[in-house]
Amino acid sequence: MGSEQIIHYIQEYSYFIIFLFLFFGIVGIPSPEESLLFLVGVLAAHGQLSMSWGILFAFLGTFAGMLAGYYAGKFVGYPIINKYGKWVGLTEDKAVKFEEQFTKNSQKTLIIGFFLPGLRQAVPYLSGIFSLNILKYSVITGAGSLLWSxxxxxLGWGLGSTFPINPNYVPYLGVGLLVIFIVTTLIRYIRKKRKGRGKI
Structure with missing residues (x-):
């Protein structure tokens, strides 16, 4: 999706389109999240958007998505795990152990999860499934939503103000970040496997 389309959508539907894209991205519907945020900054540097309004609607869309994912996990998640978990090897014992690990490191996972595609979409559902305290969850994800946005x-505003960045190429940023995430994840997995073999 090019910047001209996004600008057109914003002109047509106002800043609500930023809210919509980020909400869908958080709940798991494919959306150019990082590249959209970066593009908002670049366009603000070019005077085509208001950065303050962009940040506000980005925060609201992200936070709303986090809350929607939480309640979806809370009311739908565990019944699905109990019914179908055994087919993918997720037994009740494994679910309990995973819940203990997740709740123990929930604060760190919630904040770091914003910056990791895939984990960002999974964390809200897991938080709801494991009934994380809603007040604690709201405070942490509220801060995380603002920080991430x-x-x-x-970053887009700073680079857009310093370098002649063509907004049309910004959407490819999301693809680049996804590739980096996949490569780093594979490297960590391989290193972990090698360490495990070394101990044996």
């Missing part, structure tokens, strides 16, 4: 928008 502002980081990419300010």
């Amino acid at each position: 502002m980081s990419y928008i300010l």
Whole structure:
């Protein structure tokens, strides 16, 4: 999706389109999240968008998606695990152990999860499934939503103000980040496997 289309959507539907894209991205429907945030910053640097409104609607869309995922996990998640978990090797004992690990490191996982595609979409559902305290969850994800949104928008604004970045190429940023994520994950997995073999 090019910047001209996004600008057209924003002009047509106002900043609500930023809210919509990020909401869908968080709940798991494919959406150019990082590249959209970066693009908002670049367009703000070019004077085509208001950065403050962009940050506000990005935050609201992200936070709303996190809450929607939480309640979806809370009311739908565990029944599905109990019914179909055995078919993918997720027994009740494994679910309990995973729940203990997740809740123990929930604060770190919630914040770091924003910056990792895939984990960002899974964390809200897992938090709901494991009934993480909603007040604690809301505070952490509220802060994380703002931090994540502002980081990419300010990065786009800073680079867009310094270098002649063509907004039409910004959407490819999301693809690049996904490739980096996959490569780093594979490297960590291979290193872990090698360490495990070394101990044997």
